[in-house]
Amino acid sequence: MSAQTESARKPRTSRGERTRRALLNAAAEEFGEKGFQGASVSGITARAGTALGSFYTYFESKDEIFRALVRDMSAQVRGAVGPAILAAPDRLAGELAGLTAFIGFVRAHKELYRIIDEAEFVDPESYREHYRSTAEGYLTSLRSAAERGEVRADVDEVHAWAIVGMNVFLGLRYGVWSDEGDTSDVSASAFELLKNGLKPQDS
Amino acid sequence: MSAQTESARKPRTSRGERTRRALLNAAAEEFGEKGFQGASVSGITARAGTALGSFYTYFESKDEIFRALVRDMSAQVRGAVGPAILAAPDRLAGELAGLTAFIGFVRAHKELYRIIDEAEFVDPESYREHYRSTAEGYLTSLRSAAERGEVRADVDEVHAWAIVGMNVFLGLRYGVWSDEGDTSDVSASAFELLKNGLKPQDS
Amino acid sequence: MSAQTESARKPRTSRGERTRRALLNAAAEEFGEKGFQGASVSGITARAGTALGSFYTYFESKDEIFRALVRDMSAQVRGAVGPAILAAPDRLAGELAGLTAFIGFVRAHKELYRIIDEAEFVDPESYREHYRSTAEGYLTSLRSAAERGEVRADVDEVHAWAIVGMNVFLGLRYGVWSDEGDTSDVSASAFELLKNGLKPQDS
Amino acid sequence: MSAQTESARKPRTSRGERTRRALLNAAAEEFGEKGFQGASVSGITARAGTALGSFYTYFESKDEIFRALVRDMSAQVRGAVGPAILAAPDRLAGELAGLTAFIGFVRAHKELYRIIDEAEFVDPESYREHYRSTAEGYLTSLRSAAERGEVRADVDEVHAWAIVGMNVFLGLRYGVWSDEGDTSDVSASAFELLKNGLKPQDS
């Protein structure tokens, strides 16, 4: 996973490993606060407590560390949300659990959106891939749920993207922009809509 | 509407008016292609066919013209989608019409997403305001529809944001990233989901 | 002459013209003293009395101004030496006059060698072209002199390059490295060798 | 010979000797390809297959290894050309043999010119010394030939420099810039000029 364009500059000692890790963490902070262009390499090294030049021992450029970060966060999101879905008894319950987990993750990693959004400019490939693979995962999962009769039989790609968009915006609104309120209240309400739709409900 | 920081520099002649308009159009192109930081004032004036210095006759700064653009595009979206919704017989039908109109608008203004997304960094106020007011509009509209019995009675803010996110992502996927396929097929499918939900459907 | 790769950034006002000229003169000094790599753009602008950024109004890069300079000096040499040769009664006399003029030029432009030599690395094209065209000019001139019986009948390319090398090294030794001695003593002695050769002379 | 600033860091083991030799060979390549400033110490150690830090075990600085190289090549040239001259029956024949040997050497060591030329900036002392000692050797040799009646009686320093320049440029043109053609054709033609001069020849 995320084996793509690996940095040509791998640390060869454990001291180097620590420095590289410090730079990545510092970069997440810096990019999260200032965006890609607003961030500076010297800002990253200052946060990491290393000399400016050390940055280039581990990363070829500002672009490269950003790309590494995008792939990293993309993997982290999947790592946090995927298991929650899988643990649920059925697909609809999984939807509820997944959204709850996602909003929780976002609250703990408020820089996620800024980094992913900036990728649109800096690394469009990763940007599209992030959402594309998310939607594709949804679609596959929904289709097998449809076969088991857990969701409507005619689920399609449009539905998958619609759900992704829903989740992303709820994460933005109730995760990034607000810490108030219970995460599960939000996902419960969204889940109700997603399950039964907008039409007038019986009783 | 959008009374915020109005430009202190209004054109006084019709020649000036044309120059200002040319700069705004050029800025939409430049920011759409390169993002806020990647865009340059000289790039904007080059596209507009004016001298570099003339820029500052009409705008105080690069930031200012960007903010003006965000507000402009935000208003344009509402202007394109709102009437389509209002013309529909009821709220659910309006939803369908609105989404169709939105994807159509996006296809004609592919720079929309890049500009709005960049606003997250350059003008966070406008960015949040854009989505907040959109969601609020939805909520108001849904509530009165609920009173008329057109949609479920318990509509709330979470539902409004969920629908906004759905629309945004369908616009991204089927508007910006793809020109293929009929706009109304997409919105029909999304509408079906939104109306009846994900649960297994009768018959 | 020297129309090659023209800078895309031509001054449009006379003030701009003056600044560009000041930068070129400053660059000749800076490159002459420190060589291409040792020279810095900020050193050039400091000598020229302009701001650092102004440099880039007129030249795209440090490389570009260097190339402009090489072509310029190459043309200056031809401009100084060519007429002296043409004014002579015959080709052999022209050789004497040309060498004298060349050493004189070198004494007044000691930076010539350092700049031309550095071109070997920075702008190999211009470097080879400089010497190639010089040798070619010699060859053409020698051949027509041969037809008039002024020089030996079998002059060839090797002879032309030999003479160029002779002149270049005499210029280096008696022009750049030493101001002492009369220019015409040197060229007279060299001329004697060139005319009659190294073999024992009669009487 | 050339006792100047000897390296303060002599290898003490045979393993060290090999490493030092590898660094010198690597430096010849690196400097020949990229020039002094373009070359990097890490480029040299990469070619030599050693760690960056090891460089400083054998050389005090980038400058020092360059100076060592210039002296080395200067000696190599003399070593290749000198014997050829000495083996000739008389001075004029020696001239022919020497030029042939020189062009041959240059063809096998195309980096020679770039390295010597760069010395003009990095180590002017060695640069001037290289040519000065070459010219001086010529002059001494020519004077004793004059006493033996092998060449004209009035040979002087100017003649010596003229011949050096001739040889250098023929080496550049027919050695570095071109591998075509027979080396001895070039030197034969040059020799003819040098022996009899440019004036119209009898018969």
Add this chain to the structure above:
DNA sequence: AATGAATGAGAGTTCATTCAT
């Protein structure tokens, strides 16, 4: 003797903004 991580001064280049014409 060998390694490679760390350092930081210094380079080239960009560009928002000002201002004289």
Add this chain to the structure above:
DNA sequence: GATGAATGAACTCTCATTCAT
């Protein structure tokens, strides 16, 4: 109002050299 030259702070990246292991 329009023009484009001028400014200089800020930024990314390089690399000779040092030093702990």
